[in-house]
Amino acid sequence: MPTLPDWVLRRETFAALIVVGLAAAIGVALYLSQATTLTIAVAPRDGTEPALIKAYADALDQNRANIRLKILSFEDVRESAAALQDGRADLAVVRPDVLLPKNGLTLAILRDQAMLIVSPDGSGITGFPKLAGKRLGIAAHRSADFWLLKNILAYYNLVLETEAATVPVPANAVRLVAIDGAEAAPAIRDKRIDAYVSIIAASAPKARALVEAVRGIGRTGKLDLVDVPDSDAVIERFPRLQAVTVPAGLFGGRPKLPGEDVKTVGASYRLMARASMSRAVAADVTQHLFEMRTAAAEATDAAEYVQAPAYETTVAATSARIPIHPGAIDYFEREQHGFVERYGDTLYLLAALAGGLASAVAWLRQRLASLRRERIDEVTDRLLDITDQARSLRDPDAIARLSVEIDKLAIEVVRDIRRRELDARTLAAVSIAIETARATVADCRAEAAAP
Numbered sequence: 001m002p003t004l005p006d007w008v009l010r011r012e013t014f015a016a017l018i019v020v021g022l023a024a025a026i027g028v029a030l031y032l033s034q035a036t037t038l039t040i041a042v043a044p045r046d047g048t049e050p051a052l053i054k055a056y057a058d059a060l061d062q063n064r065a066n067i068r069l070k071i072l073s074f075e076d077v078r079e080s081a082a083a084l085q086d087g088r089a090d091l092a093v094v095r096p097d098v099l100l101p102k103n104g105l106t107l108a109i110l111r112d113q114a115m116l117i118v119s120p121d122g123s124g125i126t127g128f129p130k131l132a133g134k135r136l137g138i139a140a141h142r143s144a145d146f147w148l149l150k151n152i153l154a155y156y157n158l159v160l161e162t163e164a165a166t167v168p169v170p171a172n173a174v175r176l177v178a179i180d181g182a183e184a185a186p187a188i189r190d191k192r193i194d195a196y197v198s199i200i201a202a203s204a205p206k207a208r209a210l211v212e213a214v215r216g217i218g219r220t221g222k223l224d225l226v227d228v229p230d231s232d233a234v235i236e237r238f239p240r241l242q243a244v245t246v247p248a249g250l251f252g253g254r255p256k257l258p259g260e261d262v263k264t265v266g267a268s269y270r271l272m273a274r275a276s277m278s279r280a281v282a283a284d285v286t287q288h289l290f291e292m293r294t295a296a297a298e299a300t301d302a303a304e305y306v307q308a309p310a311y312e313t314t315v316a317a318t319s320a321r322i323p324i325h326p327g328a329i330d331y332f333e334r335e336q337h338g339f340v341e342r343y344g345d346t347l348y349l350l351a352a353l354a355g356g357l358a359s360a361v362a363w364l365r366q367r368l369a370s371l372r373r374e375r376i377d378e379v380t381d382r383l384l385d386i387t388d389q390a391r392s393l394r395d396p397d398a399i400a401r402l403s404v405e406i407d408k409l410a411i412e413v414v415r416d417i418r419r420r421e422l423d424a425r426t427l428a429a430v431s432i433a434i435e436t437a438r439a440t441v442a443d444c445r446a447e448a449a450a451p
């Protein structure tokens with residue numbers, strides 16, 4: 001039987017196996033606890049979202065959170081949504097009415113926008129049909145705002161004209177005139193436009209400034225806001241938009257402006273995650289966004305407008321036209337998983353592997369010890385065979401070879417004793433066998449040498 005290597009049954013070998021197992025366990029624990037870096041696509045470049053996401057990313061770094069962000073900037077929300085859809089990003093700022101990624105689920109609403117169309121008091125422009133034949137001012141508009149406005153006008157059978165012209169506006173059209181928001185009031189006063197449209201958060205400072213400027217044109221200090229009474233029907237036709245109500249008195253309480261709630265439509269900028277993102281990671285992203293909103297607000301006012309998407313039931317949230325990520329729902333409903341719940345399967349697997357490894361090591365040690373006992377038995381049997389064989393030999397060279405073999409077997413036994421402790425009976429038996437074999441060989445050598 002082949003001799004086992006000396007290092008196999010050494011205590012150092014088993015200690016090394018234990019150290020390796022512990023190191024592997026520590027490595028797995030460190031891997032599970034390290035921060036997860038997510039790529040986020042942000043747009044529009046001239047909007048408020050880049051500053052908001054930058055503030056959020058900085059807050060994550062400063063608080064050493066388990067989530068970190070890598071920011072990819074884009075000019076338009078269509079590009080940021082496409083980055084999420086084609087896998088270049090894990091998160092993205094998305095405006096659903098422009099492009100809703102097939103794999104995108106909502107985590108939070110970063111900004112709700114309302115379509116505000118304002119004109120001086122007495123203009124009579126209080127509803128979309130009243131815009132027929134009018135000139136409508138708009139800031140250097142983005143394509144997203146253009147399509148929103150065009151779709152709503154089309155609902156009322158109105159055509160949107162974008163080319164500058166000096167001829168009167170057709171009765172079934174609305175002419176769009178590019179004018180900066182700061183110039184809205186002078187442009188209305190000079191009859192260059194009849195009303196001004198801005199797609200903006202109704203409570204934003206820019207919205208209040210626009211309203212103040214336009215209301216200052218008239219003597220009454222009032223203005224007209226275009227109402228969309230059919231907003232529910234519009235949303236059914238354009239489901240990626242949303243109904244928005246501008247509450248009475250939002251722009252002032254004396255006199256109350258508006259005098260009563262104004263229904264309109266709008267769009268939202270949303271933080272979306274890929275659908276394949278784990279619930280635990282999505283919940284963490286959502287939790288940090290809201291918990292660090294105060295810190296982010298120190299860098300940008302945009303943080304004040306972040307809000308949770310509205311829903312009534314979990315089923316409604318996950319089956320909506322613009323679904324919410326289950327991980328975000330876990331956070332909103334306070335059903336986030338703890339460490340054990342998140343990594344329970346992994347921990348169970350590691351425990352099972354550790355138990356299996358311990359059993360394997362114990363079996364291996366027992367098996368190797370059994371092999372060594374078998375080897376001692378083989379040595380003892382060989383020594384007894386040498387004793388019997390020597391009595392029949394008369395050739396001095398053959399007897400000398402037996403003597404050399406006895407010495408080798410004795411050395412093997414000594415080495416084995418140094419590696420492990422033999423029981424007294426085995427040690428006594430092998431010792432007697434060695435001494436008997438040596439004595440017998442010595443006697444046979446003497447007889448062979450006699451004349």
